[in-house]
Amino acid sequence: MKVILAKSLLKANSDVAKLNKDRLDGCKVKAINLISSPGTGKTTLLEKVLELYPGKMSVGVIEGDIATIRDAERIATKGVPVVQINTQGICHLDARMIEKALGELPLDQLELVIIENVGNLVCPAAFDLGEHEKIALLSVTEGDDKAAKYPRVFEAATAVIITKADLLPYIDFDLNACLKELLQINPRLKIFVTSAKTGSGLAEFVSWLFDE
Numbered sequence: 001m002k003v004i005l006a007k008s009l010l011k012a013n014s015d016v017a018k019l020n021k022d023r024l025d026g027c028k029v030k031a032i033n034l035i036s037s038p039g040t041g042k043t044t045l046l047e048k049v050l051e052l053y054p055g056k057m058s059v060g061v062i063e064g065d066i067a068t069i070r071d072a073e074r075i076a077t078k079g080v081p082v083v084q085i086n087t088q089g090i091c092h093l094d095a096r097m098i099e100k101a102l103g104e105l106p107l108d109q110l111e112l113v114i115i116e117n118v119g120n121l122v123c124p125a126a127f128d129l130g131e132h133e134k135i136a137l138l139s140v141t142e143g144d145d146k147a148a149k150y151p152r153v154f155e156a157a158t159a160v161i162i163t164k165a166d167l168l169p170y171i172d173f174d175l176n177a178c179l180k181e182l183l184q185i186n187p188r189l190k191i192f193v194t195s196a197k198t199g200s201g202l203a204e205f206v207s208w209l210f211d212e
């Protein structure tokens, strides 16, 4: 009974996700879904990208959090349209939430919608939102074994952004081992090693994101 219920929930979600995707395609808007643990640096990366490369593309942002409008407030200072979703305890965004948020964005004026999912490395990977690509983030402070321990999001992603590379000298994080493991899990992954603090790796990520 439980299994059947879970299946029908996911089916209902993917039906709405398909509608979201059709709507985005109809407006020629690409959507990406940023997924990581809490505090990996999703909002900071977005802030930096919007700050360093303003106007490269018309971007709209959807922020997903369990509570508060803090991330949306941070993004709003960069002058882009942003919608905050509060899931009230749910550990991931779902397609219905995105359907509603898309209605609040000026889609006809946008080229790219960036969705920041709720901080969680597990649940968001199971819920398609209608996005074109999932991008996973992994910070060096989380440990180099996380890709193998939480593989699903890395299997589903097109790219991985390793964040907080400026902290590498201070912690035991085997970057080469991590990169090798990521590619074993998903050989097609594009991987960027970045630091929002020093700016390293951001230009490469931005040109991949905006020019691909």
Ligand SMILES: Nc1nc2c(ncn2[C@@H]2O[C@H](COP(=O)(O)OP(=O)(O)OP(=O)(O)O)[C@@H](O)[C@H]2O)c(=O)[nH]1
Binding pocket: 036, 037, 038, 039, 040, 041, 042, 043, 044, 045, 071, 118, 119, 120, 163, 164, 165, 166, 167, 194, 195, 196, 197, 198
């Ligand atoms: N040293 C260092 N700290 C960083 C970097 N990127 C982010 N941080 C710090 O990491 C903390 C969390 O960053 P956020 O951007 O809020 O993380 P998040 O993934 O958006 O967090 P949630 O939305 O809560 O899941 C903040 O204190 C940032 O200043 C980085 O490249 N280097």
Ligand SMILES: [Mg+2]
Binding pocket: 042, 043, 044, 071, 116
């Ligand atoms: Mg955030």
